[in-house]
Amino acid sequence: MSSDKIIQVSDADFDEKVLKSDIPVLVDFWAAWCGPCRAIAPVIDQLAEEYEGKVKIAKMNVDENPATPGKFGIRAIPTLILFKDGNVVEQITGAVGKTVIENALSKVA
Amino acid sequence: MTFDVIIIGGGPAGLAAAIYAGRAKLGGIILEKMSPGGQVLITDFVENYPGFVEGISGFELVEKFTEHAKRFGITVENGEVSSIEPVGAEFNLNLTDGRTITSKTVIITTGATHRKLGVKGEQELTGRGVSYCATCDGPFFKDQVVAVVGGGDSAVQEAIFLTKFAKKVYLIHRRDQLRAIKILQERAFSNDKIEFIWNSTVEEIKGKDQVEAIKIVNKLTGETSCLNVDGVFIFIGIEPTTHFVKGLVDMDQRGFIKTDEWMRTSVKGIYAAGDCRKKPLLQIVTAVAEGATAAFAVEHDLA
Numbered sequence: 001m002s003s004d005k006i007i008q009v010s011d012a013d014f015d016e017k018v019l020k021s022d023i024p025v026l027v028d029f030w031a032a033w034c035g036p037c038r039a040i041a042p043v044i045d046q047l048a049e050e051y052e053g054k055v056k057i058a059k060m061n062v063d064e065n066p067a068t069p070g071k072f073g074i075r076a077i078p079t080l081i082l083f084k085d086g087n088v089v090e091q092i093t094g095a096v097g098k099t100v101i102e103n104a105l106s107k108v109a
Numbered sequence: 110m111t112f113d114v115i116i117i118g119g120g121p122a123g124l125a126a127a128i129y130a131g132r133a134k135l136g137g138i139i140l141e142k143m144s145p146g147g148q149v150l151i152t153d154f155v156e157n158y159p160g161f162v163e164g165i166s167g168f169e170l171v172e173k174f175t176e177h178a179k180r181f182g183i184t185v186e187n188g189e190v191s192s193i194e195p196v197g198a199e200f201n202l203n204l205t206d207g208r209t210i211t212s213k214t215v216i217i218t219t220g221a222t223h224r225k226l227g228v229k230g231e232q233e234l235t236g237r238g239v240s241y242c243a244t245c246d247g248p249f250f251k252d253q254v255v256a257v258v259g260g261g262d263s264a265v266q267e268a269i270f271l272t273k274f275a276k277k278v279y280l281i282h283r284r285d286q287l288r289a290i291k292i293l294q295e296r297a298f299s300n301d302k303i304e305f306i307w308n309s310t311v312e313e314i315k316g317k318d319q320v321e322a323i324k325i326v327n328k329l330t331g332e333t334s335c336l337n338v339d340g341v342f343i344f345i346g347i348e349p350t351t352h353f354v355k356g357l358v359d360m361d362q363r364g365f366i367k368t369d370e371w372m373r374t375s376v377k378g379i380y381a382a383g384d385c386r387k388k389p390l391l392q393i394v395t396a397v398a399e400g401a402t403a404a405f406a407v408e409h410d411l412a
Contacts, residue, residue: 034245035150035168039143042187063248073318075249075340076236093236097142097189099205 002041005048007058011067018058019086024108025056026101029079031063036095037078043098047105054109055082084108112137112212114407115202118350119185120147121393122383123218124174125400130216131181133408137212139178140202142189146171147220148347148384149393153244153270158393167244170393190353193379200378213411214378216403217354217366221347221384221391226258230314231343238320238340243267246340247274253339256281256323258311264344265289265297271342272302279336281306283328306336314341349385361387372403373410380406 009017009027018025028044030037048057062069062077072081072088080092082104090104114130116123119141127139139145149155152167161170175185188208193215194201202210223241225231231239240246243257247270255275257268260282266289268280280297285307287294297303306325312333313324322337349364359367359375365387372380382399384391 031248033248034242035146035152036143036242036245038168039146039150042144046187073237075238075319076240076242076246078245079236091236094241095143097205098187099189 002059003045003048003057005052005057006044007056009058009060009065011065014060014065014068017056018083021056021083023054023056024082024084024089024105025058026051026080026082026105028057028059029062029069029074029077029081030059031061031077034077039095040078043101046098047101051105051109055105080104082108110211111199112210113411114214114216114404115140115200115210115212116183116216116218117190117202118147118217118219118383118385119145119175120218120220120383120396121149121171121174122220122396122400122403123147123216124171124178125397126216126218126382126404127178127183127185127400128181129401129404130407131178131183133404134182135404135408135411137183139183139185140188140190140204140210141185142187145175145178145185148222151242151244153266155393174397192353193357195357195376195378198378214380214407216372216400216407217351217358217374217379217381217385218383218396218400218403219350219353219385220396221349223343224346224348226311226314226343226345228311228313230316230320234314234316234320234341237318238316238338239314240340240342241344243270243342246342247271250275250340252276254337255279255340255342256311256336256338257342257344258282259344259346260284260287260289261344261346262289262293265293267342267344268303269293269296269300272300275340276302278303279306279338280304281309281311281323281325283308283310311341347384347391351385354379370402371406371409372399373406378410 114137156164
């Protein structure tokens, strides 16, 4: 039931969809067994609607895609990483309220 | 428009309050900053909630609670309360997104979050080996060595859970015996992947980009040692989420809200239930009981 504005990314297309993106991308690293990931899902959905065209909101399942989380040293989920021009602008670990994510997004949009 | 009741927080206490308020035909909503569930969402397995003989995952239990609450008409809305202002006999709830909602009564069921150790390296390495959620992060530590800090139910239960992934789990506790309930103690003591380090506290978490080691001090001997670990899971108790009503309702020194047996706080029209409330037993089963009582009190007091 997640928003259709959210893009799904994988190890295979991470470079193309995230690092080479024209606009900033917020990636939500998650897994099905993670309660807090589920907890922030509605917030991520809302952000995808609200930031359409300004920031891409993406999700990556860490179970199916182990390489990318490893590259960014992720050992906790949910982790949200905000990328701009291929660089990490901000990294948020754990379930947080919407305002914390909006504060991060305000740096790029 | 003015609601009869606003329930702040969609954990077990809030969802139970919603069931009772809904059946009493009170007009209200639950305000939840994330999605419903609260701390139960990070609980691997609940085996002390009556009716679920074989136990149930935190996930599933919360789903059932949420579904149940919806059935009686009280919906969950996304929103985070930043402050409550009494206006006459009503309350204005100011939300972080700028909205203001008015209600005749408020039930605070905001629960609690994990407490931090407050040592060097903890903040910097959070998400890089430092964790407060074994069910979330355990799978990242397959065949690695982790430490669990704490000696209560959560620490012991999560240490046992982590043995599914880690090859070794150190349980570091500042006393010489566990506070956890006996059945969990027995399971931990008979698990050969768990090694206990007694009378000790973690003084520092070391590592460059990832957790590499922890510095431990033995409280009895004063001896300091270094333990190589890949992860540190911290379960040393909770902190109530009550900052937004500080100065408004009476609390104890740690911020737990004081109530009477009707769950009434020091402010008429504001109630509190669940883990944010000062009480002896912090459990799902007590949270739901208090949520029900608070809703009943609201119905009684509004009549």
